Amino acid sequence: MxxxxxxxxxxxxxxxxxxxxxxxxxxxxNDICFSTSVTTRQPRPGEVDGKDYFFxxxxxxxxxxxxxxxxxxxxYVAHSYGTPRAFVKQQMDAGMNVILDIEVQGARQVREKMPxxxxxxxxxxxxxxxxxxxxxxxxxxxxxxxxxxxxxRQEYAEAxxxxxxxxxxxxxxxxxxxxxxxxxxxxxxxxxxxxxxKI
Amino acid sequence: MxxxxxxxxxxxxxxxxxxxxxxxxxxxxNDICFSTSVTTRQPRPGEVDGKDYFFxxxxxxxxxxxxxxxxxxxxYVAHSYGTPRAFVKQQMDAGMNVILDIEVQGARQVREKMPxxxxxxxxxxxxxxxxxxxxxxxxxxxxxxxxxxxxxRQEYAEAxxxxxxxxxxxxxxxxxxxxxxxxxxxxxxxxxxxxxxKI
Numbered sequence: 001m002x003x004x005x006x007x008x009x010x011x012x013x014x015x016x017x018x019x020x021x022x023x024x025x026x027x028x029x030n031d032i033c034f035s036t037s038v039t040t041r042q043p044r045p046g047e048v049d050g051k052d053y054f055f056x057x058x059x060x061x062x063x064x065x066x067x068x069x070x071x072x073x074x075x076y077v078a079h080s081y082g083t084p085r086a087f088v089k090q091q092m093d094a095g096m097n098v099i100l101d102i103e104v105q106g107a108r109q110v111r112e113k114m115p116x117x118x119x120x121x122x123x124x125x126x127x128x129x130x131x132x133x134x135x136x137x138x139x140x141x142x143x144x145x146x147x148x149x150x151x152x153r154q155e156y157a158e159a160x161x162x163x164x165x166x167x168x169x170x171x172x173x174x175x176x177x178x179x180x181x182x183x184x185x186x187x188x189x190x191x192x193x194x195x196x197x198k199i
Numbered sequence: 200m201x202x203x204x205x206x207x208x209x210x211x212x213x214x215x216x217x218x219x220x221x222x223x224x225x226x227x228x229n230d231i232c233f234s235t236s237v238t239t240r241q242p243r244p245g246e247v248d249g250k251d252y253f254f255x256x257x258x259x260x261x262x263x264x265x266x267x268x269x270x271x272x273x274x275y276v277a278h279s280y281g282t283p284r285a286f287v288k289q290q291m292d293a294g295m296n297v298i299l300d301i302e303v304q305g306a307r308q309v310r311e312k313m314p315x316x317x318x319x320x321x322x323x324x325x326x327x328x329x330x331x332x333x334x335x336x337x338x339x340x341x342x343x344x345x346x347x348x349x350x351x352r353q354e355y356a357e358a359x360x361x362x363x364x365x366x367x368x369x370x371x372x373x374x375x376x377x378x379x380x381x382x383x384x385x386x387x388x389x390x391x392x393x394x395x396x397k398i
Binding site for chain 1: 319320322324325326351352355356358359361362363364365366375376378379380382383384386387388390391392394395397398
């Protein structure tokens with residue numbers, strides 16, 4: 001029996017280094033992939049349908065919401081985004097651990113719809129480090145950075161339903177912890193109790 | 200703040216290779232130790248008090264049971280054995296992950312007294328492999344081996360409160376899973392929520 005993949009939800013403040021941690025952990029292995037979202041916005045130049053996003057119409061989006069075909073969804077700047085349940089399930093059935101990089105609110109929706117999902121909150125060692133990283137990126141105004149720090153505090157206060165916390169101080173350590181969590185989750189009693197029943 | 204160790208309970212049929220898996224995982228690290236039990240039996244030649252066992256009197260043992268100073272205890276061949284709570288706590292406070300290699304019944308007592316303990320059930324890939332390993336060891340009579348296999352089936356049926364199952368087919372894989380479980384358990388929300396509160 002080949003093993004199914006797990007759904008891994010990662011959240012945390014912008015600048016915590018979430019996708020860097022995951023990409024480091026993905027190196028040299030082919031059983032981890034990022035989920036692909038659906039969106040109602042137009043493709044930007046160079047974006048590929050089915051790779052960057054599944055680009056769909058407002059009608060199709062509403063239909064998917066009604067049919068409970070999205071594990072979570074949210075609005076940003078007048079456009080809708082969501083995680084297609086069927087796509088995620090298909091990847092997991094093929095043995096892939098599917099990574100969902102979403103905010104705390106969406107994560108809460110996923111927790112309800114997929115109780116087996118593994119929820120990981122990734123944070124910087126402290127907010128001063130976060131501030132320095134955001135400044136160092138050079139993409140945000142001072143105002144945006146302050147807004148992100150306020151948002152981070154809010155998310156910290158709402159993050160009590162996550163299973164794990166990774167403090168991204170040292171990248172190698174954080175990536176190793178991420179990989180260990182996936183490996184340990186595949187050893188869970190519920191995942192392996194069929195080994196006890198086959199005797 | 201230096202991190203506390205975890206209490207790791209391992210159980211599984213005799214011949215599953217429990218202590219071999221742990222010893223392999225311990226190589227090159229100094230944050231894992233086996234617990235030392237108390238016992239009322241006499242030391243055998245070469246056994247060292249405080250290392251192999253804490254050798255204590257029947258009176259002292261009864262006193263420890265009454266004072267809830269044992270995380271679990273059991274009788275074998277007219278002698279009593281138990282896991283001293285204070286010793287385990289002291290090791291954990293010093294950052295050691297303390298391994299308790301005990302039977303399912305004792306593990307159930309520990310689960311109640313130490314809800315934070317991590318329970319791992321270690322099994323061979325199948326009972327035919329177990330039978331071959333027990334025969335290969337050359338220490339048990341055919342009758343004893345059959346009794347161990349019957350006992351294994353009973354334990355499998357009672358093992359539903361364990362957190363993890365490790366199938367010891369490939370030793371390196373099993374040891375890696377054991378290490379990953381310890382690493383992941385140190386990332387648990389409850390272990391690290393102080394990182395969220397300090398902002």
